[in-house]
Amino acid sequence: MFTGIIESVATVRAVRRVPAGMRLDLDLGAVAEGLEVGASVAVNGACLTAARIDGSRATFDVVAETVGRTNLGDLKAGDGVNVERSLRVGASIDGHFVQGHVDGTGRISRIETGGGQWKLWCEPPAELMRYMVAKGSVAIDGISLTLVDVTDGEISVAVIPTTLKLTTLGRRRVGDRVNIESDLIARIVAKQLDAQLEAGRGGGKTSGGVTMAKLIEGGFV
Secondary structure, rough: OOOOOEEEEHHHHHHHHEEEEEEEEEEEEEHOOOOOOOOEEEEEEEEEEEEEOOOOEEEEEHHHHHHHOOOOOHHHOOOEEEEEEEEOOOOOOOOEEOOOOOOEEEEEEEEOOHHOOOOEEEEHHHHHHHOOOOEEEEEEOOEEEEEEEOOOEEEEEEEOOHHHHHOHHOOOOOOOOEEEEOOHHHHHHHHHHHHHHHHHHOOOOOOOOOOOHHHHHOOOO
């Protein structure tokens, strides 16, 4: 479990394709201090296990499922990635609960920088839009962000200067692919209500499913 508060931007040292997926070498810098083999690290929001540690460098094995579902397969030597160690008991939660299980990738559709703010627009996979609601949470490349706008096919997040400085978001460009993890609570609530509605209708499929926006409009949350 993670919080979406990025600790550092690590540097990709090597990417090697292997039959089971890929092997990723990162220079974690200070994040490597105290890290042990077997520890979990979120890399661009994807939970990976440290397989080897040598000073500040760590090696992670990335299975084919993760390569296909995330943007980790796009990485090359020299790229920067957001990293966060797993949440410790008693630590503060300044972001939101992030599992490190990326739901899919979206494309950055536009970036607005007027009015003294930096707003990123993204097109998530269509099946994730039901979990998106203005003022709700989303993790983009592992960063805990608050949704500002939610349209039929786009979401936007406003990014503060500190986040731009401490993460890779300031380097992103229109067309880039980013990892998206929808809010855990939104997924659980929507799934449970879908099941109740389906049971109440004799097993018939609901129209479009329950969305978080519908729940809020109806006063359920």
